[in-house]
Amino acid sequence: MNTSEFRRRGKEMVDYVANYMEGIEGRQVYPDVEPGYLRPLIPDSAPQEPDTFEDIINDIEKIIMPGVTHWHSPYFFAYFPTASSYPAMLADMLCGAIGCIGFSWAASPACTELETVMMDWLGKMLELPKAFLTENAGEGGGVIQGSASEATLVALLAARTKAIHRLQAASPELTQAAIMEKLVAYSSDQAHSSVERAGLIGGVKLKAIPSDGNFAMRASALQEALERDRAAGLIPFFVSSAALVAPGNKEDMWLHVDAAYAGSAFICPEFRHLLNGVEFADSFNFNPHKWLLVNFDCSAMWVKKRSDLTGAFRLDPTYLKHSHQDSGKLFRSLKMWFVFRMYGVKGLQAYIRKHVQLSHEFESLVLQDPRFEICAEVTLGLVCFRLKGSNKVNEALLQRINSAKKIHLVPCHLRDKFVLRFAICSRTVESAHVQRAWEHIKELAADVLQAERE
């Protein structure tokens, strides 16, 4: 494909994308296909001679779209939002064209520098403590990661390296393995399984700390665990928490705060208090690619000491000259730049507030129906609800909802309860969609309750 054909096909693709977005409400949010549907529809090996672009674009509707779960449909209320906005898509087109791999300053100065400045912009939007910013030549700074899981792993490994160095400095006879055997990381029992996986990868123990009524880690429970483990000769070194805890003997512990979804809301003054205490953290992370209109992937991580990261990964400068270098990253900060500028802070705040308002609207609909209950405080864009009654009846309700495929939800377990999650996800979801979704849920609930009585 030469450049003039790209001009033509690129514009056709822009229209295809625009049509997809405009028509997404008319598509069934969850597909009808069964596992294995795709393989029989396409050849079993690549063609020797080129196919035409027309063939491919036709196959999108014939082969791909029938198997797509439409995450950006206004009837998608499952999982969490994943960001999508036109400014980010435009930035991605430019990013693909520049196509630099920014593993060092020289590999593309603009890539490295814009990322640093955008992380400062974003940090200021959140009113992060100055210690996390790069400007004014402090020790802290931000970096874009691929996901919150990656950020958690990076933080845990940095903490592990720091703990090993500290203990070996005090007792040079200790081997790394002898220390690792005693290291313990902690997270809330409601925490992201990514913490569990980070512990597994890092080869350290991970302990779950009981959470309180709002499913946040209980500070007293953490304190008890720390005392018990220290008495048993173990070495607490890392806490990952969604809410803020400032454990007693903080000095030897790395505190990582993971606000993957909620973090975007902290750009609104009325939600900023949820981040209070971040000044005690060593690292903080959230995902603009969830709720801040910056398309995947863009997970924002800040640390108080940049040298903790470079120390852990032993990024020798000569490495950066190495011919086999490949662990690169694209020019991801362009997406932040386009989105922040084309929405403005006020536009982004308005977007967050609209979603929060829609979740409260759904909450009040649930509360008006005595058959239902709300299962956790609604603070941002997520409503956890269920039919009063058994898990079985709620499982049956969810199954009906997802079989009808008019809307899409996923469940979660809160303690022993099977709970339905209604997450405000799509950029284009409006009150009318929420109302329609609730009418639909009520009808199916009536069927389920009727079936149960029979």
Place this chain on the structure above:
Amino acid sequence: MNTSEFRRRGKEMVDYVANYMEGIEGRQVYPDVEPGYLRPLIPDSAPQEPDTFEDIINDIEKIIMPGVTHWHSPYFFAYFPTASSYPAMLADMLCGAIGCIGFSWAASPACTELETVMMDWLGKMLELPKAFLTENAGEGGGVIQGSASEATLVALLAARTKAIHRLQAASPELTQAAIMEKLVAYSSDQAHSSVERAGLIGGVKLKAIPSDGNFAMRASALQEALERDRAAGLIPFFVSSAALVAPGNKEDMWLHVDAAYAGSAFICPEFRHLLNGVEFADSFNFNPHKWLLVNFDCSAMWVKKRSDLTGAFRLDPTYLKHSHQDSGKLFRSLKMWFVFRMYGVKGLQAYIRKHVQLSHEFESLVLQDPRFEICAEVTLGLVCFRLKGSNKVNEALLQRINSAKKIHLVPCHLRDKFVLRFAICSRTVESAHVQRAWEHIKELAADVLQAERE
């Protein structure tokens, strides 16, 4: 930005991208900026009110482009190629619009299924042993990773889990830490530092094995190391190698073959022999995002037993229902599908052959000049060369090349020698560019040698 504005701006961006690609040869390949250039050019915080698209697009040329290293310029011969093609860019636009996070089949069936089939297509292009393919319901299969480093880490962690399980099954009293202390991984002394980093993350020893005259791991040296380490009570469990080695006591070792750059060439029958022996490997990886026209990121990894990966990461099915799930992946296989179909296997082979031919053309130019020497056999798209003489004179030559900024190269060290690397990178590089680059290098070499004599 609403959809109709996106239609307009998207098309303008297509033209901007096309103009950038068409004019890239006229841009200076390496920028003039100094570290810190960008921050003073932009505000120190995000705007409260939206900026216009015109403001942003104007800033691209004013602020971004002056700091870009143009990886797709035909005068870029540094590092390694990073793939760029129009079909992949079109696929990326679609991928951004669908914007699904494919962490489970249900999260987007087409995403999961197309990836599986595309990895089979690609495996067949390489004539990988059937054991690595998913079709015919075998135990093996391919998965897209973000980079070769990530693939190496995944393989090392899977091998570690397997080794720990095996040893604990035989001796239940052994702790994980006691085993990890004895585990040893091996790689060539010329290997990617990513292996070193994987060892560091995984908390296991890594030993470098001396390489032979072609900078590949010497099988006899590996065998000696294995015997010596086993005699010392250590437990060899993992070998990462670019070339193929089939160690004696293979049964207890995981063999990972990393052909990050070279792998793309194996779609040509005349280069496939370089992959002979892959049948002994447990995992194999290469980067279509380097040399197979599939834009970053797309690193292709195959394993003989898919369950080794799921076992290592304990991917419990209930995890996939978990509300905090975020370690997703985009619809990256769309890029493979577009590229494989729009080039066809023959088109891809022709592309590889053109690059290899250009590197041989450069090699023969170097060989015609008695002041220069070739430092390693030229097999694919990379020529390692230097002025006969001291490292100092070669450092001076490289410095002149990169200060002149007509072409861009990076060096490497082969044993004690400072060597210049001439890598065929750009999709649009032609014989004329190589010839011009050589004339330029010769002129600067004459200056350097003249300066040395004075």
